[in-house]
Amino acid sequence: MIDTVAFDADDTLWHNEHLFQDTQKALEAIVQRYRPGEDIHGALFAVEMKNLALFGYGIKGFMLSMVEAAIQITEGRVTAEEIHEIIALGKAMMEAPVDLLDDVEQTLGAVKGRFRVILITKGDIVDQTSKIERSGLAGHFEQVEIVPRKDAGIYRAIFERHGIAPERTVMVGNSMPSDVLPMLELGGHGVHVPYTLLWAHEAHDEDPESERFHRLERLGELPALLDRLLSGGQG
Numbered sequence: 566m567i568d569t570v571a572f573d574a575d576d577t578l579w580h581n582e583h584l585f586q587d588t589q590k591a592l593e594a595i596v597q598r599y600r601p602g603e604d605i606h607g608a609l610f611a612v613e614m615k616n617l618a619l620f621g622y623g624i625k626g627f628m629l630s631m632v633e634a635a636i637q638i639t640e641g642r643v644t645a646e647e648i649h650e651i652i653a654l655g656k657a658m659m660e661a662p663v664d665l666l667d668d669v670e671q672t673l674g675a676v677k678g679r680f681r682v683i684l685i686t687k688g689d690i691v692d693q694t695s696k697i698e699r700s701g702l703a704g705h706f707e708q709v710e711i712v713p714r715k716d717a718g719i720y721r722a723i724f725e726r727h728g729i730a731p732e733r734t735v736m737v738g739n740s741m742p743s744d745v746l747p748m749l750e751l752g753g754h755g756v757h758v759p760y761t762l763l764w765a766h767e768a769h770d771e772d773p774e775s776e777r778f779h780r781l782e783r784l785g786e787l788p789a790l791l792d793r794l795l796s797g798g799q800g
């Protein structure tokens with residue numbers, strides 16, 4: 566029995582990772598003025614991971630990590646004007662249009678009414694609230710939860726607060742560690758819908774062996790999967 570469907574937002578309902586990857590390329594161009602040919606990926610990722618516990622997920626933390634990485638890679642030679650350029654890159658990310666993925670509106674329309682539909686997204690509360698508003702999708706969700714990270718404890722707290730049974734819940738998202746694995750741990754269903762780009766932090770090694778783990782090529786396949794689960798199939 567399934568009565569609740571929870572969705573991730575970034576790279577599940579709308580495009581997000583390309584903004585980070587494009588901005589990283591722009592940062593690389595700034596840094597290459599000092600270090601021609603430098604690939605900044607590893608250095609920036611290391612700074613981001615070091616800062617994650619302090620800054621959390623989101624664009625503001627990414628901006629600060631970009632500044633820190635630029636100072637580090639250029640050995641302090643990056644100018645105040647260039648730091649201003651980096652901050653402008655971050656601000657542009659915050660104002661970028663919310664570009665929905667294919668099938669999103671049809672899929673949300675198909676599950677609404679049949680299931681309790683909620684949104685669970687991690688990140689900065691200002692960024693995420695603004696994207697949800699600008700997406701035009703807010704009306705599809707009974708609850709919207711913006712959390713600092715996604716692990717089994719955080720999901721459990723959300724479900725308890727709303728009287729949701731994890732074993733009757735399907736969580737749909739593009740990240741195995743954030744969206745799928747914690748749900749399986751709680752006895753629920755995890756549906757992985759991979760996005761074309763993947764942040765290294767969200768990578769995973771091996772697929773779980775669980776009949777509650779499902780993978781779809783696209784979000785539009787979700788209503789049929791839910792039908793199969795409701796009719797007692799393994800999906």
Ligand SMILES: [Mg+2]
Pocket residue numbers: 573574575576577738739740
């Ligand atoms: Mg996501």
